[in-house]
Amino acid sequence: MSLIIKLRCMTRNLSCNLNQLTVQSRKFEILRPRNLRCFSSKTEESDLEEIHEGGLTKVIKGVKIFSLSTSAATLLIQPFIIPTALQSGGMGAAAGLAVSFGMFAVLTPMFLHIFAGRYVTDIHYDKKRDLYIASTWSIFLRKKKFEFTPKDVEKPGLAQLLTTVLVKGRPMFFILEDFSDLRHYELIMGYDKPMDFGFEKSLENSEPVEEKIKVKKAN
Secondary structure (H helix, E strand, O other): OHHHHHHHHHHHHHHHHHHHHHHHHHHHHHOOHHHHHHHHHHHHHHHEEEEEEOOOHHHHHHHHHHHHHHHHHHHHHHHHHHHHHHHHHHHHHHHHHHHHHHHHHHHHHHHHHHHHOOEEEEEEEEOOOOEEEEEEEOOOOOEEEEEEOHHHEEOOOOOOOOOOEEEOOEEEEOOHHHEOOHHHHHHHHOOOOOOOOOHHHHHHHOOOHHHHHHHHHHO
């Protein structure tokens, strides 16, 4: 009987020790660097505020996918069409067909990217660093991110089409309606700054008209 009691006490002690080990292991898991990294990543994400979402993002993505797929299909069918052109029209016809297909496959995505690559898909505001992060599509549909501040923004010239601003010399296109916070739009566009028309400096540097007339009469 005493042996049974001793065995029961031993099993209880073992179970208590196991429970203590599990509690300590859980505490250790909470303090692991992985959990610390997750916590830091969550805090970094909370510092970012999405202030702009492009309304034509899906449309532009679909157009670029269609353009890239047609270019790939054009390159894939060349080995089947060029031998037929060699047999029917000779070397000149085959060379012309290869050049035309190659130009279509290469130039079409590049020409489309000139305009679609400057479209801003989204803009986030980093509260911690006080800067903006804009995203655009690359030629192969990969997100490209650009960090900038309002000081890096310049107004484009009249000859630049589909360009709202120049960010560090890079053309970017976005519209007012896609912003969720118009205050950030005003800051990016520089509407919070006083407008300088440059008329006062030109008037200060120019001579009065009456003095010019007197000088001409004296001569």
